[in-house]
Amino acid sequence: MTPDLVPPRDESPAAHRHPGLVAFAYGYRALVGILVALPAAAVIGAATTSWPHGQSELFAPGGVLLLESLRLARRGIPAAVYSGGAIAAVALLAGVVPLGALLAGLGRRGRAPLAFLASLAAAHAGTLALLFGLGALAQGIVAAVAVLLGSKVLDLLALASPGDDLAFLALFAVVLALVCVVGVLRDLAAVAAVHGELRFYLAASRALRTARMAAGRALGAWAWRSALGLGGVVVAAGLSPSLASTTTARVLLGVALHQGAILGVTFAHASWLAAAMRLHHATEPEAPEAPEEPAPPAPATAGSESD
């Protein structure tokens, strides 16, 4: 990469200054969603391919054709789940590349060339994969330990229903929160890896430092953006037009609502990563003071005292 083509680092990155990158990340999510959903949609919709109104028949009140479709699709559903699952697994693995590109682009001022983004994404793919793999493992361990300890405590409390159910719900919320905290740490490490150009161990250390110095800000920055993204999805799901009477306008309205929500989630994620970068900078260890340069030796003169 020719050095003059590399945009300068952005000390205060923001997602809204990179709509192209957000669109790219959204495109990846949307594509993965379609690919994963395709087998299931095909299998479940197969029963109504000959019906005049197609799959909108599935959603008629009473659900007779819907349950009939599920009944007839039983043999195909495992195949759809396996193939959809396999696509999702590949998408998860491959997802480190678009993430690397997103992180690389967010951390630069202006529009970064594609080749630059690609090279940085490729360069950090290994570290990011390691971070996400070990992050998932850590999330699993944290969740398991929390569930075990929480269950022990609940057993000791010996609550009666409905108190026991509410306590389990609270435990679930705690476990979910802990898993999210680990996720936040992982994201901070990913930022450090790409934005700070660090390898796995140093990136993880750097994430811990950021967390130690700005835990509240990091969690807050992640939490409100995630809540907004989730809220958008819930609202979009709730406002979705019925599929019982499919018209082009209704389908388009549904597409706009749903894809708008997914775009919103993607933007919230990018915005969080940009915030994580700002935190990365804010908690950067101060550079050690450069030692004072020794004064140039005075020209030797006759009769000098230095001697």
Place this chain on the structure above:
Amino acid sequence: MRRPLEIAAGLGLTWLALQASGTAIAAPTEPAPFALDDSGMKTAAVPVASYTLRASLDPAKHTIDGKGTLLWRNASSQPQREVWVHLYLNAFKSEHTLFMRFPGAESFRGGGTPAEWGNITVKRLAIHDGEDLWAGADKTSPGDPDDETDIRVPLPAPVAPGEEVRFDLEFEARLPTLLFRTGYSDGFYMVGQWFPKLARLEPDGRWAHFAFHHLSEFYADFGDYDVTVDTPADMIVGATGEPREEVREGGHVARRFVARSVHDFAFTAWSKFREITAVGAGNVAVRVLFPPGYDRAAAVERDSVLFGLDHLGEAYGHYPYPTLTVVHPPPGAEEAGGMEYPTLITTGGYWWLPWTAVPALDIVTIHELGHQWFYGLVATDEHAFPFLDEGVNSYAEAEAMEARAGAASAANILGLRVSLDAVDRLGGVDTERNAPVAQAAPDFATGGDYGGLVYQRTAILLRTLGNVYGADRVRLAVGRYARRYRFEHPGPEQLIEAFRDAVGEDAATQLRAALFDRATVDYTVADLTSTDAAERGAPAGAVGGFHGSVLVRRRGALRFPVDVDMMGEDGTVQRVRWDAAESSARLPYHGKSRLTAAVIDPEHRVLLDDDLSNNARRLSPSRLSGALLERFAFATSAALSAVLP
């Protein structure tokens, strides 16, 4: 009996579908020309087997000491030299009993092995003040040395038709840990089938006796029950019948319950019960007993009972008893749930169910309440023909829930309404070739067959008859049957006869074939074609437009007339009626535009139809719906957003 939450579980997959609303399936909208009234309906049974018992519950030993008398009348036409006594509790005596040997025991109505076995020991059975007859009784069920649930007791002298005999009874019932409706769990007691119970004597002098099988329920003669339940004073008791005296003495309470014209008696006892009450149609005192924290669930059940007493009473004759007790078993005692006894039903389910999209509490409550008619009042033989109680009652449940919740009788998930008919179709169609519907409970190979055929196929069969021949006519048939045979122990022929009377010969023929002969039906559109008359060189002056036909087929022995919609390219729909008398027919089409699609039975009136995917055909099938894929993709993208890097 219906397993609590089976509907909720059956609907889990519907989350794959997203929310919807909009066009309605047109229900038959006929006037109601058929009146049902209770005039001439019997108000009480002629007692045949009446029990006066005192039951003392010992919570330390989990036993019930029972003592009392049984007044029995030989209501048959034949003198009797023996009586048959059912000791149902002995089904839980060991893993070798007929009940416990059933291979599919854990797949239907709960099961497993109890931590503590239960049994009943008869200490004395004698003709009043006479010699003990129990020593001379058979020790085991006929032909089964490991089972002691069906015992023959020889009598010292024949009992002539119409003659009455008073027996003295003394027994100890040892309750198992809660298993299959009966037993105890953490201080909660559900006490059913706990006393030596006389089998029913049919009018022809044949005893309808049977060893207790996992898939079987019960059958007995009507009588008057006068039972005093003695428990520790802190226990709250709910029981069959009307509460009368209550005597407190030495840390115990003896409560007397009296029930007329019933054929069983059950009770529950627990110190932690909460209680709400209400008054239902006909001044029925409704009492709901439930665990702490289940207030909302109890309120839902109370409301369902109030609705049901009114609705079911109108449909099948008024509820004749002064009380109805609803028991919601506590967590850990789920196996006591979803069961019916005279004037006492048990429900079940989680405390949070009222806040979900599935009205599981309403469904289980309405179902068990329906058994007050189809089991309680129309006391059919649940062993020989279980479809007459569970199946007809599942029809009554679907009909009542439709009246209560419309198309969302099974679920309303974000506007996506799912009916009990759709749910019942799943099992009812899947099992259709496995066995006849009308057969004895032990003849079903698995619990799945029993559930699919007895409950669900019977329900969709009667609902199909209603959809095809008129819902009011079928209501009239079942309503007349329920009224005419109240307290009469009818069989399948009486049900079919009621359909013949109210709905017609054709319906009765289909009903019989579907019940006894495994008859099925599958409608299909095999082909459709049309051509432009002008292109075919029609002579000048001939009628123009498109001419063609739709080839429709009926596979299977069942035959219901159906509608066929023929759709033109210009959006017009022509509806014709096909009587389906032949197994296939080519229905002519004449229209202004090309025939593009055809649908047979577009409103899914024939719920028995094997396969609905072949009920339609169109010239250009849609291989994949963009709308459905988009919904699925949205759901997937949203879910993956939580885990994608």
